[in-house]
Amino acid sequence: MTLGVESMPTPAQQHPPARPVLIAHPDSDTVSQYDGWLPDYCTAQSALCGREAIEKHTAETSVAILDEGLAECCAEEVAAKICGTEASTKILSTRTDPSQSAAGKRSVFDDTLASPIAEADFRSTVESLHRRATYDKLLGEYYTLARERATLESKTLTPGSQEAVRYTEVISELAELEAALERALADFDDADYRAVFEVVLA
Template structure:
């Protein structure tokens, strides 16, 4: 069993799909689907990232994306398409959007960023679960009871470790160019 993330490339141009797969194969387990129907057959809970063409014959990328979200799969989706973004993207459930032509560096960077965001989501969930338990115990137990509890000390230690991990991930996210561009764009618009 491998620890490499699984990326599903959904692209109706086989040469382009195979090129993307070659670029990613060193860092990921790669699967390809050449139309929307194949994509829906291939996508399951083992797929970490979907690189999805938006305009395909038959089932469009928009329809595939909607089905992925309806299935409530915990996967990141990046649209990789020649379709220029318009206001319709606001309600779409993708995580990133790349306009073709896409360079190898852009594709690899996007996959890295999406994987990092997934890690961050998991870390945040665990952090908030631990913080919630601590807050509950803090409100229900006396200071003496808290000090006397080995379980409470372990909880505090786990919470401190998770806080450090979350801080490290935030720092790593902050160092990525894509994240910096988003923050800059948001700051400019507000």
């Protein structure tokens, strides 16, 4: 699979696979507003406090939007819990003071929006994080299958055996994931590429 910078395709006008977005904010009206701003291909999970946000988060959640005013568990605690899972979820912080966004938060937040938040900024940020989360999820699945392929290739496979059949399935699944990764990269813009490579080089 070739995923180098030089071979990256130009952005395509297509949407990434639908996955839920978690909106955690103490104000229900703001939750409803953010829900209305989500891209059509995203479904919303809502939470009014940090503890509820942790309970609502799943491995399928692509983006978690965490407000600084969350009670019970603060946004940083919720983010740390999410980062402690194997989920590919990207985390967006919403806050009132933009100067606080760079104060030790880079390790837990993938992006930050400060009030007042415009719909266009909110939507484009969520779309970018959703694309990156989709790519990370696919890449994780690819590496898991690649390890399984390596394990099977280290053995002597008898034609028709269960392991031989599984090897054929793995090869097919890897090809499908390679195609899906190429499609995911085709949706990337320059900011997405920078964010991905910043993580790789960190």
